[in-house]
Amino acid sequence: MKLTSPLLNKEAKTKWYRWPSWIGYAAMLWSVLYGALHLYWLWGGAGYPFNNDGMGLFAAMVTYLPAKVGSIVFVTLCLMGIGIGLVMQKTQNMAFSRWFAIAYSWGFSVALLLFIPDTKLIAAMAYAFLFKFDFNWQMLNQIICIIGALFWMMAAVVYQRKTRHACEYCGRTDDGETPALIRWGRWLTIIAVFAPIPYAFIRFSWALDIPLGVDPQFLRDFSSANPMAHMTEWVFGSVCIVGGILTLGLIQKWGEVFPRWFPFIGGKRVPIMLAVIPASIVAIAVTAAGFVFTFGIFAMALQLVPMDNILLSQGWGAMGPMIFWVPWGVALGLAAIAYYYRRRGRCSNCGKD
Structure with a gap:
């Protein structure tokens, strides 16, 4: 076991450092799974997480949408994400498809970060210092959406680097310009x-x-x-x-x-x-x-x-x-x-x- 552990650790580390090669597929997989979850809720499944719960103006923006409308929006966005993710795997794309893919990726990421979470996450982080922990399905769903946002954001970064002929791993180009x-x-x-x-x-x-x-x-x-x-x-x-x-x-x-x-x-x-x-x-x-x-x-x-x-x-x-x-x-x-x-x-x- 001791002989194989260093090799396994090295392989795992190599896979992590080569994240630009798999992040686009991770974003698509997230879209498949989360889109399927909203399809389940659209058909009347239990556990729809976007409820105001009496929070009023402290609730997430998405809670202002009726449940069926919200599920339709997410199913549509996730289906679009799968198609756009496939487009982003190509090395050459037309200008329109390139900018549309970039706009979708960043727009979807920002929407997941701003319109899905509410004040519960920051409150939970603050109250953790008082050893008070209150975690539920709604908060877990918010974390899932944040992970999806990060996947799409990182996929957009890699795609932008690839299409402007920069290094996909660091973003550096031959001109050596400082970010x-x-x-x-x-x-x-x-x-x-x-x-x-x-x-x-x-x-x-x-x-x-x-x-x-x-x-x-x-x-x-x-x-x-x-x-x-x-x-x-x-x-x-x-x-x-x-x-x-x-x-x-x-x-x-x-x-x-x-x-x-x-x-x-x-x-x-x-x-x-x-x-x-x-x-x-x-x-x-x-x-x-x-x-x-x-x-x-x-x-x-x-x-x-x-x-x-x-x-x-x-x-x-x-x-x-x-x-x-x-x-x-x-x-x-x-x-x-x-x-x-x-x-x-x-x-x-x-x-x-």
């Missing part, structure tokens, strides 16, 4: 560091019983109804501050090499994915929740919907800071990509630096 994200990486990181501060400031003020931005009676009622209210506010605010500090590592030396005082790993290089993966997960969850919050804020401000949500009617402090969440999530995601581009080494496929 624009590297040049903007510092500013994107700074935005991602400061964007959550208003939310953290509000939470800290509430933890100190200062009714900043809300009605004092609302804060008293909220604190009396929740015995752990103060602890929750401290944790939520601290998570934002600590997250901002860790985000700063994307442009600092200690984000590339562990400080010497770290036990066992001090002085060693920080694995790239140790920074990129957590930042990307948070970026997706924050952007999706921020999109829902922003929609709610503007819908209420423009009086498109009645002000029947208690949080939305208690003052700017209850929802106002969330308007920074979309730029926070987008900046964090792009900053993580810039960090990856800046730190990646020589491509094992094309040999370019």
